Amino acid sequence: MEISKDKIKAYALKNALHYKGKANPGAVVSALFNEGLEKDKVKEVMPEIQKVIKEISKLNLEEQEKEFEKLKDLTSEREVREGLPELPNAENGxxxxxxxxxxxxxxxxxxxxxxxxxxxxxxxxxxxxxxxxxxxxxxxxxxxxxxxxxxxxxxxxxxxxxxxxxxxMDLYYGYAVALIEKEKSYVCTCEAEEFRKFAKEKKECPCRNKDLKENLKDWERMLGTKKPLFKEGEAVLRFKSDMNHKNPAMRDFPLARISLEEHPRQGKKYRVWPLMNLxxxxxxxxxxxxxxxxxxxxxxxxxxxxxxxxxxxxxxxxxxxxxxxxxxxxxxxxxxxxxxxxxxxxxxxxxxxxxxxxxxxxxxxxxxxxxxxxxxxxxxxxxxxxxxxxxxxxxxxxxxxxxx
Ligand SMILES: [Zn+2]
CATH class of the missing domain: 3.40.50.620 (HUPs)
Structure with a gap:
């Protein structure tokens, strides 16, 4: 859609009058988007906008108002949205x-x-x-x-x-234990490929129904505080979601795993690392x-x-x-x-x-x-x-x- 020079001027004046005589090219572009300006045309229109803004910046406020009176029918009555839309429930910060x-x-x-x-x-x-x-x-x-x-x-x-x-890390470990205690999480020792097959077939893996005591013990074996230790790749903590979830990737997804790699900040202090969802x-x-x-x-x-x-x-x-x-x-x-x-x-x-x-x-x-x-x-x-x-x-x- 073609944007006329007068329309550009009308919006530049409108914006200038809002801001003590100084129009902001970005705001004018936003206004023109609402008028149908296409994104890939911005490059062409921008020099024109800058020229118009330069011209009107030479006018004093009174003159700007006069000019705007002449052109204001070209601007939409609808208040042009400035800035980001409101967020819901944000009044209290x-x-x-x-x-x-x-x-x-x-x-x-x-x-x-x-x-x-x-x-x-x-x-x-x-x-x-x-x-x-x-x-x-x-x-x-x-x-x-x-x-x-x-x-x-x-x-x-x-x-x-x-x-x-x-x-x-202690915070994440605390939540991991809380999830185990709420029976919403379990230590799974299935091989990755094996678990993928269970998930695909909507079947529970044998680790899922371990009792709480067993699970807590296995968690400690992951952490390295109880022997025999699990090695890297031998155990993951999983969230008990729903093995019938329509999206296989949602079925008992992992929460934490063992990684023995040295952490640049924490060194070798931890062997169990939370995954991002945890x-x-x-x-x-x-x-x-x-x-x-x-x-x-x-x-x-x-x-x-x-x-x-x-x-x-x-x-x-x-x-x-x-x-x-x-x-x-x-x-x-x-x-x-x-x-x-x-x-x-x-x-x-x-x-x-x-x-x-x-x-x-x-x-x-x-x-x-x-x-x-x-x-x-x-x-x-x-x-x-x-x-x-x-x-x-x-x-x-x-x-x-x-x-x-
Ligand atoms: Zn398992």
Missing amino acids: VVMRFAPSPSGAMHIGHAITGSISYDYVKKYGGKFIVRVEDTNPGNIYAPAIDLLKKDAEWLFENKAEFIIQSDR SVSVDDIEMGMTHIIRAKEHRDNAERQKMIYEVFGKTYPWAFYLGRIHLKGLRLSASQMTKDIKEGKYSGWDDPELPTVQSLKNKGYKPEAFWKMAEHIGLSEVDKTLDKKEFFLLLDNFNKNLNK
């Missing part, structure tokens, strides 16, 4: 979290996703938690924890509570999470976590599942960046060529620019593709507006 994996420093993708939740915490008040989920000892990039902490401090103005899961549920319960915004590939995990919540008589938080944001022309993979840095392709995490928070910070971007970008991208379950150029055009504009 929220507790929200962002959980980057310990695979590297934060990149643009983290900055956007994290900022969406942070925007909400700022809006409603409450608590924002950045939680590093490092309970898989074999899959941790050791410097990541410090890198993430530094990025979080900058991006979220030192206001995020920074939590490292591997420092909270540690994430425990933390979300303990931290009183009220709203969760996460990537949509976690939908199945959320269903598993809901089952754990139910055992403890808790109501699962309001949850939203974000679609992926593809940035055409950028490869947003922390593990790939780690590899490339190791191989010397980049000088470090702050290499100007990398789309990391550190590198963008050095280039003069402010945290607010990312918050605004997050607001602009908004809550959407649909995957979005943005061109690298288009993304930076928007980000630059958000950033420029802050420096004024």
